Amino acid sequence: MCCGSVRSARRSRAVWRWPxxxxxxxxxxxxxxxxxxxxxxxxxxxxxxxxxxxVRPGDRIKTDPRDARxxxxxxxxxxxxxITISSEQVEALRDLVRAREDARIDRMRDRHSWSPRxxxxxxxxxxxxxx
Numbered sequence: 001m002c003c004g005s006v007r008s009a010r011r012s013r014a015v016w017r018w019p020x021x022x023x024x025x026x027x028x029x030x031x032x033x034x035x036x037x038x039x040x041x042x043x044x045x046x047x048x049x050x051x052x053x054x055v056r057p058g059d060r061i062k063t064d065p066r067d068a069r070x071x072x073x074x075x076x077x078x079x080x081x082x083i084t085i086s087s088e089q090v091e092a093l094r095d096l097v098r099a100r101e102d103a104r105i106d107r108m109r110d111r112h113s114w115s116p117r118x119x120x121x122x123x124x125x126x127x128x129x130x131x
Contacts, residue, residue, distance in 0.1 A: 024048050024075045024082070026067070032085045039085075046075070046082035053080065 024046040025034065038045040053074065074080050086094075 020044070022046070022075065024071055024080060026050055026071065027083055032091065035085050036088075046080065047085055048075075048080045049083050
């Protein structure tokens, strides 16, 4: 066995030792795939919005270890509000709506950037005079 498989085996044994394992992570643009996978394995996972977290006014430094400790502490205390995880079909529909809106904005931008004044005219191309 290599070191990676030993570590993963230890982790999986440690996870199944406790009757109820819970975790949370901060919502990011990557979607809800991780939460769906953890729910499928029987692990409770909450997705938390950063804007809903209680943060002290002077606490603006963001580092991953510090954020992880803060999330763990607040999650253990039950002070985090979870976001509803939408189904894959709803997420696909949202992606389609976003793509359509982006295409509409691009089309409008292209339409406004072209005007009859910017189009080449016959006057712009003068034939050289033969003298």
